[in-house]
Amino acid sequence: MRSITLKNLSKSINKQSIISNINLTIPAGKFFALLGPSGCGKTTLLRLIAGLENADCGQIFLGDEEITHHPIHKRPVNIVFQNYALFPHLDVFDNIAYSLKLKGLPKEVIAQKVIKILEAFHLEAHIYKMTSQLSGGQQQRVALARAIVNEPDVLLLDEPLAALDFKLRERMLIELIDLQDKLKTTFVYVTHDQFEALTVADQMAIMNHIGEIEQIGTPKEIYEFPHSSFVARFVGTTNILNGKLRGIDQEPEIEIPELGRFKVYMPHKREWMKEGQDLMVSIRPEKIFISKKVPPNFSNQIKGVVQSIVYHGRSTQYNVILANKMRMQVFEQNEEHFAQEVIDYDNEVILSWQKENAVLLEK
Amino acid sequence: MKSSSSQIPFATGAPALIWQILFFYLPLALIALSSFIQLSETGEFEGLTLSHLTNFLTPTYMKVIGSSLLLAFSNACLCFMIGYPLAYFLAFSNKKYKNLLLFLLIVPFWTNFLLHIYAWFYLLEHKGLINQLLMSLGIIDTPAHLINSRFAIMIMMVYYYLPFMVLPLYSSLEKFNYSLIEASLDLGASWSNTVRRVLLPLTSPGIRAGFFLVYIPSFGEFAIPELMGGDKFMFVGSVVAQYILGEGTGSLGSAFTLLSCAILLVSAILLFLAIGWILNPRRHRV
Numbered sequence: 001m002r003s004i005t006l007k008n009l010s011k012s013i014n015k016q017s018i019i020s021n022i023n024l025t026i027p028a029g030k031f032f033a034l035l036g037p038s039g040c041g042k043t044t045l046l047r048l049i050a051g052l053e054n055a056d057c058g059q060i061f062l063g064d065e066e067i068t069h070h071p072i073h074k075r076p077v078n079i080v081f082q083n084y085a086l087f088p089h090l091d092v093f094d095n096i097a098y099s100l101k102l103k104g105l106p107k108e109v110i111a112q113k114v115i116k117i118l119e120a121f122h123l124e125a126h127i128y129k130m131t132s133q134l135s136g137g138q139q140q141r142v143a144l145a146r147a148i149v150n151e152p153d154v155l156l157l158d159e160p161l162a163a164l165d166f167k168l169r170e171r172m173l174i175e176l177i178d179l180q181d182k183l184k185t186t187f188v189y190v191t192h193d194q195f196e197a198l199t200v201a202d203q204m205a206i207m208n209h210i211g212e213i214e215q216i217g218t219p220k221e222i223y224e225f226p227h228s229s230f231v232a233r234f235v236g237t238t239n240i241l242n243g244k245l246r247g248i249d250q251e252p253e254i255e256i257p258e259l260g261r262f263k264v265y266m267p268h269k270r271e272w273m274k275e276g277q278d279l280m281v282s283i284r285p286e287k288i289f290i291s292k293k294v295p296p297n298f299s300n301q302i303k304g305v306v307q308s309i310v311y312h313g314r315s316t317q318y319n320v321i322l323a324n325k326m327r328m329q330v331f332e333q334n335e336e337h338f339a340q341e342v343i344d345y346d347n348e349v350i351l352s353w354q355k356e357n358a359v360l361l362e363k
Numbered sequence: 364m365k366s367s368s369s370q371i372p373f374a375t376g377a378p379a380l381i382w383q384i385l386f387f388y389l390p391l392a393l394i395a396l397s398s399f400i401q402l403s404e405t406g407e408f409e410g411l412t413l414s415h416l417t418n419f420l421t422p423t424y425m426k427v428i429g430s431s432l433l434l435a436f437s438n439a440c441l442c443f444m445i446g447y448p449l450a451y452f453l454a455f456s457n458k459k460y461k462n463l464l465l466f467l468l469i470v471p472f473w474t475n476f477l478l479h480i481y482a483w484f485y486l487l488e489h490k491g492l493i494n495q496l497l498m499s500l501g502i503i504d505t506p507a508h509l510i511n512s513r514f515a516i517m518i519m520m521v522y523y524y525l526p527f528m529v530l531p532l533y534s535s536l537e538k539f540n541y542s543l544i545e546a547s548l549d550l551g552a553s554w555s556n557t558v559r560r561v562l563l564p565l566t567s568p569g570i571r572a573g574f575f576l577v578y579i580p581s582f583g584e585f586a587i588p589e590l591m592g593g594d595k596f597m598f599v600g601s602v603v604a605q606y607i608l609g610e611g612t613g614s615l616g617s618a619f620t621l622l623s624c625a626i627l628l629v630s631a632i633l634l635f636l637a638i639g640w641i642l643n644p645r646r647h648r649v
Binding site: 073 | 540542543545546547548549550551552553556560561564565
């Protein structure tokens, strides 16, 4: 297990910049997720680390060792491809043994290692099957086993679960977390799916559309305290309100045209937080309380009309229209079979939230 | 109309099958038959005989068949060695230029075959372009002997047969999933290991198709050795032509054709197995 450090890494393909000037440290022995929209360059970043692409400029370090110009097959890094890239002419055993044979290990050692990993992945019944005879989930596990048997310092995973159905994906996520916990190998997991990233990651980075890193942190930091509206919108669902900052020295508030003033919370004062400054406030839908009567002890309240209701099972989503025609989303947990207060279409409702649960964002 | 589904394959294949029977299997049977028929001087049927066949079981004729096998084999190998990298380049080249490159590969077929031969004459002859060029560069003093040589035959053979190798290889490589190469490299294989363990085994259908598309017709090739080799070399094609076109030697020609075809078939089966063995991934098994 070693860390990865990227310094000023840039790459363009066909004269189009894919990623530019990336600086990133992926800590050793951690499960690191790289989350970004499709086409943001996250796969390219992974391929640069693996050596499948050459950087235009910048450096890649594995621990203290620079590997920027090492050929692919000499990097102690393995990648699990999105399409698995299992060798169709080899059976499960030979697929997994591939890297071990190249190292010239004795036959008995190879057989031992392969069988051990097959047992760990519950694949021992399929040892002599061709990969085309396996289900998607089994193929996924063979691809993982093939990469891990090589004992890489860093394991790169390129949207490895994209082709699996939801239930299987959930199970594989847990298996991956357990595996990383056991091996302590540095995992770099690339995905566009925020659910996967939030589930697996110890640390994660968010990339934007133009191949820049917007924020790095733990899943909780990213979700609860996004640094930009891009992160707030991309990770999870949120309501963004535009307004001007007021009363910065006494009790800070945001003034929203046609809606009034709302209290905000400023734990750290940033440079852009100035009196009268245009900015945004992000409020997660589950942090808003919806009711017909005015509830006590909330710092902020606003009136609206229920436009639509979407039932999700564990929660219900209310879309509420405010006085300025803006739509707010609210999630309520369905805690009881029969709610105390039934909220229906076209009802007038009060939305309430605590100022600590809203995040100020630079415009 | 459920019942018709089983009739479709036959209906669609029938015209080709009838064509094949009339113009291939039937003539082949006639050739086989005439190899065993003894005719009198006036052309009357006298009985069956093996003498036409045994007539050719001499070192001279075996040498002719042997040199044809060698010609076919070396042509197929050379075409493979030149054609595989070319097909690889075509298959993984930029999509924009792919069709243009394929078109360039086919273009030579649009001109007459004899024109190609004469073009090569002009290049290879005593005072031809190549000799002139080499002499003016001071690499040689006297003109090299290029025309009417094995070298000239080989050049023309490869030149003519290369597309038959490249096209099946190309179609096989085009379907090849490039990430398998990346996976192999990523798992620690060098390029040569990747070619040997992944690329060649997975494109073996194309390799086999290309190899035999070149090997089999090369064996009986008549025009190229005849025109490029002068009268110095004897190959199967020339012997067959000599007997079939000769007066009253039709049966001998048929017998020689039959014999050489049988030997070609045996050699092709052996080569087929050999290629299979070389490309078999299980050879690398623990």
